[in-house]
Amino acid sequence: MSVQILAEYIEYLEVEKGLSINTVDAYRRDLSDFWDFCASKGVSELENVSRNNISTYILKLHEEHYSSTSIMRKLASLRGFFKWLCANEKCFVDPTLTIEQPKLPKRLPKVISLKEIEEILNQNLSVTQKVIIELLYGCGLRVSELAELKLSDINIKAKYLQCLGKGSKERVVPLGSKAIIALKKYLPQREFIIKKFNLKENHLLVTEDGREINRQDIYNFVHEQGKKIHKTISPHTLRHSFATHLLENGADLRVVQELLGHSDVSTTQLYTHISKKRLKDVYFAINNG
Secondary structure: OOHHHHHHHHHHHHHOOOOOHHHHHHHHHHHHHHHHHHHHOOOOOHHHOOHHHHHHHHHHHHHOOOOHHHHHHHHHHHHHHHHHHHHOOOOOOOOOOOOOOOOOOOOOOOOOOHHHHHHHHOOOOOHHHHHHHHHHHHOOOOHHHHHOOEHHHEEOOOOEEEEEOHHHOEEEEEOOHHHHHHHHHHHHHHHHHHHHOOOOOOEOOEOOOOOEOOHHHHHHHHHHHHHHOOOOOOHHHHHHHHHHHHHHOOOOHHHHHHHHOOOOHHHHHHHHHHHHHHHHHHHHHHHHO
């Protein structure tokens, strides 16, 4: 595969499909990994890639203990790429057409209780750390959405923020009272840091030494907080908990869909299964206790 063809496809994903930087990077890695595999098998031209090459590649991923989710994503990357190649007459046979989709085990997202959220917030957290928890849990943001928030995205007076979600879709999310309190305590510190280090960036989250807080920083921080409540959690756990707690307290499914930025309500419906399971667990705990 020529570097030129890959560059054209990446440009198509960025410009025409409007995918986020993180998604585009994932596509680039997936395609590069597959092509390295093909090269190791002596396949050097796109038109020579066969169904058998892809099947062997998937088998290799299984042997290397990749999760079903990761394999599905890599296969989706290949499907999208070959579909684009054929549509643009750069390739005339799509070897992915007859490849079966791996079956995913049905696993419900992990959530934590309101009591555990409060336990985390009652730790000796800095004003920055409290903002991170309040925006992940209180607004149901994805970690990438939080990491990329700008100061101009926050409107405390009107009590909302706007963020850029998957597929570069913008959405507006209400700010709750606790998130507003956390922001009001954090913003003066942020302003001091911006002036101290003469920063020109509009980035919302910054460290005390003037560095932008990134996705990995947020992951590491949330993971550490999980240890304090004896749970393995991630930023997405807080987003899952946000959705589940809303539904448990009577929120409309369509409203939760809008707040989460889901394009398909069936994705949001997964949280109704969590609510039912939690209700069932509580019922049996009470009656068997």
